[in-house]
Amino acid sequence: SSWWSHVEPAPKDPILGVTEAFLADTSPEKVNVGVGAYRDDNGKPVVLECVREAERRIAGNQNMEYLPMGGSVKMVDETLKLAYGENSDLIKEKRIAAVQALSGTGACRLFADFQKRFRPESQIYIPVPTWSNHHNIWRDAQVPQRTFHYYHPETKGLDFASLIDDVKNAPNGSFFLLHACAHNPTGVDPTEEQWKEISYQMKVKGHFPFFDMAYQGFASGDPERDAKSIRIFLEDGHLIGCAQSYAKNMGLYGQRVGCLSVLCDDEKQAVAVKSQLQQIARPMYSNPPVHGALMVSTILSSPDLKELWLKEVKVMADRIIGMRTALKENLEKLGSPLSWEHITEQIGMFCYSGMTPEQVDRLRSEYHIYMTRNGRISMAGVTTGNVGYLANAINEVTK
Numbered sequence: 001s002s003w004w005s006h007v008e009p010a011p012k013d014p015i016l017g018v019t020e021a022f023l024a025d026t027s028p029e030k031v032n033v034g035v036g037a038y039r040d041d042n043g044k045p046v047v048l049e050c051v052r053e054a055e056r057r058i059a060g061n062q063n064m065e066y067l068p069m070g071g072s073v074k075m076v077d078e079t080l081k082l083a084y085g086e087n088s089d090l091i092k093e094k095r096i097a098a099v100q101a102l103s104g105t106g107a108c109r110l111f112a113d114f115q116k117r118f119r120p121e122s123q124i125y126i127p128v129p130t131w132s133n134h135h136n137i138w139r140d141a142q143v144p145q146r147t148f149h150y151y152h153p154e155t156k157g158l159d160f161a162s163l164i165d166d167v168k169n170a171p172n173g174s175f176f177l178l179h180a181c182a183h184n185p186t187g188v189d190p191t192e193e194q195w196k197e198i199s200y201q202m203k204v205k206g207h208f209p210f211f212d213m214a215y216q217g218f219a220s221g222d223p224e225r226d227a228k229s230i231r232i233f234l235e236d237g238h239l240i241g242c243a244q245s246y247a248k249n250m251g252l253y254g255q256r257v258g259c260l261s262v263l264c265d266d267e268k269q270a271v272a273v274k275s276q277l278q279q280i281a282r283p284m285y286s287n288p289p290v291h292g293a294l295m296v297s298t299i300l301s302s303p304d305l306k307e308l309w310l311k312e313v314k315v316m317a318d319r320i321i322g323m324r325t326a327l328k329e330n331l332e333k334l335g336s337p338l339s340w341e342h343i344t345e346q347i348g349m350f351c352y353s354g355m356t357p358e359q360v361d362r363l364r365s366e367y368h369i370y371m372t373r374n375g376r377i378s379m380a381g382v383t384t385g386n387v388g389y390l391a392n393a394i395n396e397v398t399k
C-alpha cells in the first residue's frame with residue numbers, strides 16, 4: 001500500500017469549477033457570469049492605467065530583498081488611510097495594529113488564526129449567505145461558526161429585523177463578520193441608517209465587528225463612500241478588525257496585495273498585537289511579496305496616480321451599474337412577469353438573481369451561460385454585447 005492511497009479528491013470549489021466548465025465549452029455564444037473578476041465591455045480582463053504607470057515608474061529601481069515580516073510599511077500606511085480616513089486620529093495615535101496580508105483571503109485567515117490563538121473560546125457569526133471561502137477560512141482556523149440572518153429571499157433585500165434579533169440574541173462579546181460594502185454574493189448592503197442601528201446594537205452587546213472589505217470603491221465608485229459602514233462603527237467607538245484587498249479595486253487579483261488591521265485601545269497594545277500577527281505569519285509564509293505592495297504604495301502616494309486610480313475605479317463601478325440597468329430593462333422589454341427591481345437595488349460585483357439551481361442548470365445546458373448554482377450573476381461579466389442574449393435566456397428559464 002502506498003502512503004496516500006486513502007486520499008480522496010477534494011470537492012470542487014463551487015466558484016472555480018464554473019470557470020473550468022466555461023473554458024471547456026466550445027460554443028461561440030458562451031457567457032461567463034460566474035467569475036468574480038472585472039471585465040471591460042468587450043469581456044476582456046483589465047489592467048488599470050495607474051498600475052501600468054506605477055510599473056513604469058518602479059521598473060529597474062526595485063530591489064528584491066525581503067520585506068519586513070509585517071510587509072511594506074508605506075503600503076500599509078496608505079491602506080489604513082483608505083479604511084479609517086485620511087486624517088484619522090486613530091492612525092495618528094498609532095492605535096492600529098496592521099500588517100500586509102496575502103490579499104483579502106490572507107487577511108481574513110490571519111485574523112481567524114489570531115482570534116483562535118488569543119480568544120480560544122470564541123466563535124464567529126457569519127451572514128447567510130456569505131462568500132463561500134469565509135466558511136473554509138474560519139473552519140481551517142478551528143473557530144466554531146454561527147450564522148446570522150442577512151438576506152431575505154422574498155424581498156431579495158436585507159432581512160434587517162432578523163439580523164438585529166440575531167445581534168441581540170448572540171452572547172455578549174461575540175465576533176461578527178460583516179461585509180463593509182458590496183456584499184458577496186447578494187449585492188445587498190444595509191443603508192446608512194441600518195448600519196447605524198447595527199453598530200448601536202452591537203455596541204450595546206459588546207460584540208467585536210470584523211469587516212471584510214474586498215470591494216472598496218467598487219460599490220459606489222467612491223472608496224470614501226464605500227467605507228461609510230466602517231466609519232459609522234468607528235464613530236461609535238468600536239474596536240474593529242478589518243481585511244482589505246486590492247484584488248478588485250486595483251485589479252491586482254493575482255498580485256495578492258492586502259492588509260489586516262486590528263484597532264486597539266492604545267499604542268502599546270497595537271505594538272503587541274502587531275508582533276503577534278507577525279509571529280503567526282512567520283511560520284506560514286515568512287514575509288509577504290514585494291511587487292504588488294510597491295505598486296500600491298507608488299499609486300497611493302503619488303497624487304497624479306491616485307487621482308487616476310480614483311477615476312478608473314469609478315469607470316469600473318459605473319460600467320457595472322450601467323449593466324444592471326440594461327439587464328433589468330431588457331427583461332422588462334421581453335415582458336417578463338417577474339419583478340427585477342433587485343438587479344438595480346443590489347450593488348457591487350454581484351446580482352443575487354433569485355434563480356433556482358435548476359434554472360441555472362438550464363442556462364448552462366441550453367444557453368451556454370455559466371454562473372454558480374446559487375443564482376449569483378457576476379455583473380462584471382455582462383457587456384453591451386451579451387446583455388440581450390443573457391436577458392432572453394433568463395426570461396426563458398424563469399417563465
Ligand code: PMP
Binds near residue numbers: 103104105131247
Ligand atoms: N472577501 C470577499 C467577500 C470576497 O468576495 C473576496 C474575493 N472574491 C475576498 C474576500 C478575497 O479576495 P482576495 O483574496 O483575492 O483579495
